[in-house]
Amino acid sequence: xxxxxxxxxxxxxxAVAIGIVAIYIIRLxxxxxxxxxxxxxxxxxxxxxxxxxxxxxxxxxxxxxLLVYNQPAYDIMVVTNEMKGHLDTLEFCKALNITxxxxxxxxxxxxxxxxxxxxxxxxxxxxxxxLSDKDFSAFQEKLYRFPGFYIQKRSVRQYQRPxxxxxxxxxxxxxxxxxxxxxxxxxxxxxxKMGIEREYENDLRGVKGVQxxxxxxxxxxxxxxxxxxxxxxxxxGRDIQxxxxxxLQALGERLMEGKLGAVVAIEPRTGQILAMxxxxxxxxxxxxxxxxxxxxRELTLDPAKPLLNRAIMGQYPPGSTFKTxxxxxxxxxxxxxxxxxxxxxxxFNFKGLHVGCHSHATPISLVPSISTSxxxxxxxxxxxxxxxxxxxxxxxxxxxxxxxxxxxxxxxYKLGIDLPGEKxxxxxxxxxxxxxxxxxxxxxxxxxxxxxxxxxxxxxQIANLGATIxxxxxxxxxxxxxxxxxxxxxxxxxxxHHTKGSLRSYQEVxxxxxxSVRGGTCAHAVHPGYSLAGKTGTAQNRGKDHSVFMGFAPVxxxxxxxxxxxxxxxxxxxxxxxxxxxMIEQYINxxxxxxxxxxxxxxxQRHISYSFKRPLSHADSVRLDSIKRVNIIRDSLKxxxxxxxxxxxxxxxxxxxxxxxxxxxxxxxxHNDPAIRVEPEIRIKREKKDNNDDDKKEKEKDIRKxxxxxxxxxxxxxxxIKDSEKERSKDKSKERTTSKNKEDKGKIKRSIQ
Numbered sequence: 001x002x003x004x005x006x007x008x009x010x011x012x013x014x015a016v017a018i019g020i021v022a023i024y025i026i027r028l029x030x031x032x033x034x035x036x037x038x039x040x041x042x043x044x045x046x047x048x049x050x051x052x053x054x055x056x057x058x059x060x061x062x063x064x065x066l067l068v069y070n071q072p073a074y075d076i077m078v079v080t081n082e083m084k085g086h087l088d089t090l091e092f093c094k095a096l097n098i099t100x101x102x103x104x105x106x107x108x109x110x111x112x113x114x115x116x117x118x119x120x121x122x123x124x125x126x127x128x129x130x131l132s133d134k135d136f137s138a139f140q141e142k143l144y145r146f147p148g149f150y151i152q153k154r155s156v157r158q159y160q161r162p163x164x165x166x167x168x169x170x171x172x173x174x175x176x177x178x179x180x181x182x183x184x185x186x187x188x189x190x191x192x193k194m195g196i197e198r199e200y201e202n203d204l205r206g207v208k209g210v211q212x213x214x215x216x217x218x219x220x221x222x223x224x225x226x227x228x229x230x231x232x233x234x235x236x237g238r239d240i241q242x243x244x245x246x247x248l249q250a251l252g253e254r255l256m257e258g259k260l261g262a263v264v265a266i267e268p269r270t271g272q273i274l275a276m277x278x279x280x281x282x283x284x285x286x287x288x289x290x291x292x293x294x295x296x297r298e299l300t301l302d303p304a305k306p307l308l309n310r311a312i313m314g315q316y317p318p319g320s321t322f323k324t325x326x327x328x329x330x331x332x333x334x335x336x337x338x339x340x341x342x343x344x345x346x347x348f349n350f351k352g353l354h355v356g357c358h359s360h361a362t363p364i365s366l367v368p369s370i371s372t373s374x375x376x377x378x379x380x381x382x383x384x385x386x387x388x389x390x391x392x393x394x395x396x397x398x399x400x401x402x403x404x405x406x407x408x409x410x411x412x413y414k415l416g417i418d419l420p421g422e423k424x425x426x427x428x429x430x431x432x433x434x435x436x437x438x439x440x441x442x443x444x445x446x447x448x449x450x451x452x453x454x455x456x457x458x459x460x461q462i463a464n465l466g467a468t469i470x471x472x473x474x475x476x477x478x479x480x481x482x483x484x485x486x487x488x489x490x491x492x493x494x495x496x497h498h499t500k501g502s503l504r505s506y507q508e509v510x511x512x513x514x515x516s517v518r519g520g521t522c523a524h525a526v527h528p529g530y531s532l533a534g535k536t537g538t539a540q541n542r543g544k545d546h547s548v549f550m551g552f553a554p555v556x557x558x559x560x561x562x563x564x565x566x567x568x569x570x571x572x573x574x575x576x577x578x579x580x581x582x583m584i585e586q587y588i589n590x591x592x593x594x595x596x597x598x599x600x601x602x603x604x605q606r607h608i609s610y611s612f613k614r615p616l617s618h619a620d621s622v623r624l625d626s627i628k629r630v631n632i633i634r635d636s637l638k639x640x641x642x643x644x645x646x647x648x649x650x651x652x653x654x655x656x657x658x659x660x661x662x663x664x665x666x667x668x669x670x671h672n673d674p675a676i677r678v679e680p681e682i683r684i685k686r687e688k689k690d691n692n693d694d695d696k697k698e699k700e701k702d703i704r705k706x707x708x709x710x711x712x713x714x715x716x717x718x719x720x721i722k723d724s725e726k727e728r729s730k731d732k733s734k735e736r737t738t739s740k741n742k743e744d745k746g747k748i749k750r751s752i753q
Contacts, residue, residue: 050213051124053154054206057237059168059196061246062272062482068168068197070155074131075188076139077124080111083148092149095142096128096135116187117179126188129173130156130289156190157197162283163250166309167242167276167419167480169195170287184208196480199418200240203484209234238485243272251586252277255579255600258607260304260567261546262311264463264478265583268558271467271476271493273417274587276460278310304610312422315456316565319537320373320572321550322451324469324509327366329405330381331505335388338508341365344376352650353443353643355379355450370512371520373536375450382449386442395441396430403429408499410464410475411457416492418479426456437640443647444640452540453640463563466550469513469533470558472506474498514555521573522551525581530588531555534580536572544568549576553584560587568608578603 059068076096093103109115110125119125127149131139140151157171172193174185184205185191191205192198210232212225224231252263256279263277280302286295299307308314330336341363348355357375361368369377385398392398406412412427428448433440447453457465460478468475479493513533516522522534534551547569552561562580569575582600586592592600 049123050150050211051152052209052211052234053152054208054234055155055236056157056171056206057204057239057485060239060241061244061249062242062274063245064241065246066160067164067242067244067246069158069160071158073129073154073156074136075126075152075154076128076131077150077152078110078127079122079124079148079150080107081121081148083146086147088145091142092146095139095146098128115176117176119187124150124152129188157288159284159288161246161250162285163246163253163281164244164276165195165282165284165287166278166311167195167244167249167273168284169193169197169199170284170292171197172287172292195419196240196242198420200481200484203487204237204240206237207235208232238487240481240485241483242480243267243270243274243482244276244480245274245587247590248275248583248587249277251592251600252579252583253279253281254604255582256566257604259569259575260310260608260610261565261569262314262459263562263564263579263583264311264459265560265562265587266463266467266478268467268470268552268561269476271478272482273478273480274560275583276309276311276480278308278314280304280306282306309419309421310565311459312417312419313458314565315423315425315458316546316548316567317453317455317539317541318451318457318462319539319546319548320375320451321462321465321535321537321548321563322455322457323370323373323378323449324513324535324550325406325409325411325465326378326381326449327370327509327512328409328499328501328505329402330378330385331366331508332405332500332502333385333391333401335385336366336381338366342369342377342380344374348376348379348446350383351443352646353446355446366508367512367515370509370535371515373516373521378449379446382446383442386445396434399430399433399445403427405500408497409468409501410461410497415460415464416477417460418481418490418493422460423458425458425461426454428454437644440640440644441647444644446643447640451537459563459565462548462550462565463561466552466561466563467558468499469506469509470552470561472503472510473501510555513551517551522549522577524573525549525551525577525584527553527581527585529585532581532584534577536576538571541568545570547575548572549580551580551584553588560584566608568610575603575606 055070060066093100113119170193171190174189174191178191179185192201212230214225252275256277259279261279265274267274344357344362347357355375360372364374364377406427414422414424448455464475474496477492510533513535517525517532517534521536525532525534530553532553533555537548539546539548547566549564549572552558564576564580566575
């Protein structure tokens with residue numbers, strides 16, 4: 001008979017055995033295939049993968065002078081799985097001159113996956129970076145006593161000269177965001193943070209190498225695995241040559257010492273940046289080493305904002321330098337010609353609106369208006385353009401045509417320079433004013449014609465305007481890098497951008513700028529060795545005005561175009577012109593004359609007093625920037641609104657005056673009507689009768705009035721007669737009294753005798 005109980009037991013035991021085998025298979029699969037922990041553990045017993053960091057590419061100026069290079073540095077790496085129970089912590093801390101609490105905090109940070117997502121106890125992790133040569137030598141002698149710790153050689157950046165900090169940028173340890181964005185990086189790696197170091201990071205960083213070392217059971221290195229067959233050699237980063245002239249850059253930073261502002265110089269033909277100064281600046285060597293964090297905090301809290309690259313981030317009213325672009329627009333559109341003249345009675349005066357100007361000959365044409373920087377000429381030009389209904393159907397169309405000219409010159413949008421953080425500036429259009437006002441007219445926006453109001457440009461855009469004029473109507477996107485080793489520049493840094501302006505219009509503008517240097521507002525910029533074209537600007541500000549200069553030289557074969565912007569510097573001729581002329585001379589001649597060197601030293605010592613009450617936090621700086629921008633726009637809109645209200649008041653006043661005049665004319669005409677009027681025969685009799693009755697009534701009134709006046713005259717004459725009789729009687733009594741007195745005096749005299 002069949003035993004079913006035994007059969008069931010066999011099935012249960014078989015199922016348990018199969019289950020155990022399945023669990024072992026799954027576990028082995030998880031350990032050996034699905035998870036890399038076992039593989040890493042096994043590999044770590046036999047192999048040590050040592051990362052070899054490539055050297056970053058060097059950076060030179062346009063003449064091959066070294067600006068940034070590499071210097072050897074040493075990092076201490078740790079494999080936490082190897083140090084357990086084998087480390088004398090106190091001896092280790094003593095060797096590195098750190099405290100035990102520092103050691104504990106560093107280890108906790110390494111193991112914290114939120115701060116170090118790539119952490120593994122089997123791979124090397126950064127413990128301490130950038131050891132000095134002295135510390136490295138002392139630690140290396142005792143390294144054998146600290147299992148799990150290794151020394152890794154790498155390079156750090158060094159800066160040859162304390163110049164061009166905003167251009168060159170700096171290198172620092174990667175952030176969590178950097179690691180998440182690019183798999184190339186892991187904790188402890190370095191990345192470009194600002195400037196060229198950031199913009200060209202992929203070219204400068206190179207490619208990491210890996211060296212696989214074989215270890216024995218005791219963890220001792222036995223040599224390379226299979227003689228380095230699977231090693232990967234590091235590839236150094238590409239060397240980069242900039243368009244910057246180091247000597248010109250150094251001079252610009254000298255001249256801007258003690259001032260806030262920027263200087264940008266461009267080679268017009270290529271668009272290469274020859275110098276880019278943002279003042280105040282800082283020594284780029286402050287941003288390397290262990291004190292980088294401390295120095296960065298100090299610079300961030302500095303109220304002068306030395307970390308801000310004003311050349312591409314500062315947004316300012318361009319002032320009168322903007323008039324050159326207006327002249328191109330008016331001339332090309334046919335609003336003005338060579339013979340067009342506009343009046344200037346100490347400014348633009350129209351319908352109660354006044355825009356001031358200095359004294360000069362009037363009326364004035366295009367070339368002398370640029371030379372003398374006449375505000376009235378360009379205000380009239382914009383008014384005529386926006387009011388021209390034969391050429392433009394609506395005000396909005398005219399405004400947008402103007403905007404298109406400005407955009408074609410590189411205003412209102414980022415130019416696309418190869419540096420991070422560029423700002424776009426501000427060029428208003430019809431939609432902007434539609435949103436800002438219910439109604440607006442040419443007089444509402446007249447200030448934009450002279451580079452004020454809502455118009456804002458960066459110093460880079462002003463310099464690019466100078467390069468565009470020098471090229472007679474085109475520009476190449478400004479760029480810092482001139483050449484990359486083994487690689488071509490981006491196509492956008494080679495292409496020409498033609499503006500909407502005509503060649504003839506640019507020739508007229510150049511004639512005005514040359515005249516300005518020979519005897520106008522730029523007279524101090526003249527140089528006997530070469531011809532120079534220039535335009536000053538005095539940009540209005542809440543405090544003291546900003547000093548601006550834009551120009552290029554030589555006129556016929558331009559080599560340099562420059563823009564100088566000095567905050568609160570006053571007139572353009574005060575700071576802008578002397579700084580710009582010295583920079584141009586330095587680049588064209590390669591040096592300054594002894595006399596001009598003395599002028600440069602004097603300018604270096606001329607500091608502007610800025611009232612900073614207290615150090616600002618980063619949040620304060622951002623908030624104040626926002627408030628300043630809002631206030632500028634608010635003030636501009638308020639000014640426009642006041643002008644509109646004034647214009648409306650004048651219109652109502654004129655309308656009232658016309659109405660009063662019409663009423664007066666009607667009244668006078670009614671008095672001068674003849675007493676007897678012959679009405680047209682087409683009038684009905686009733687109307688005629690009514691009119692006759694009215695005439696009779698008026699006549700009667702006039703008669704009564706005349707009689708009343710006659711009675712008044714009679715009464716007046718009677719009273720006058722009475723008064724005259726009284727006067728005569730008074731005179732007679734006076735005569736009697738006088739004669740009587742005489743007789744009495746005679747009697748007394750005779751009695752005495």
